Amino acid sequence: MNSEKHNSPHWTESDLIGRLYGVEPEEGRSERHLAECPECGNRWTALQANRRSxxxxxxxxxxxxxxxxxxxxxxxxxxxEQPRARLLWKMIPVTATAFMIFVGLALHQTKQPVAPSQLSAQASDAQFFNEMASVVNQETPRAADPLQGLFEGSAAGTAVEAQ
Structure with missing residues (x-):
C-alpha cells in the first residue's frame, strides 16, 4: 500500500508540511499537480490557513x-570566555596522591640498620676469607649444587633398588 502512495502523484501530509517549511518535495511530486488537483489543493490551503491562525x-x-x-x-x-583553570590547580590532586604513595612506601620499607659492631661479632675476617677460598676453588658453581643433588639422589635410589 505504501508503494501505491509513493508512486501516486498526490502530495502526502509530510510533503505538504515540508513545502510549508521550504523543503523540496520528493521526486514525482509536481507543483502543477498541487495547483490542478482539488484534493491536494484543499489540503494545502487548509494547512496554510492553520499556520496563519x-x-x-x-x-x-x-x-x-x-x-x-x-x-x-x-x-x-x-x-x-572565562579562562580555564590553571594547570597548577589541576596538578594538586595528582601531586598529593603521589606524595602519599611515596610516604606510604617509605614507612613500609623502613628497616633497622645493622650496626658495624654486630657484623664483627657475627663473622671474623678469617672465616670470611676461608669461605671465599672454598667458593673460588670449587669446580662447579654453588648454584649447581641443588641440581647435582637431584641426580645423586636418583642414582642412589637405583642403587638401593638393585641391592
Missing part, C-alpha cells in the same frame, strides 16, 4: 522575556 494567536514576546533571554545569553558568553 496559529501565528496570529501566538502572543508577541514581551519585553521582560526578551530581557531575560538577553541576560541568559550574556551569562553564557561570559562563562564561555
Amino acid at each position: 496559529v501565528l496570529a494567536e501566538s502572543p508577541a514576546p514581551s519585553e521582560a522575556l526578551e530581557e531575560r533571554l538577553r541576560l541568559q545569553r550574556q551569562a553564557v558568553w561570559a562563562r564561555i
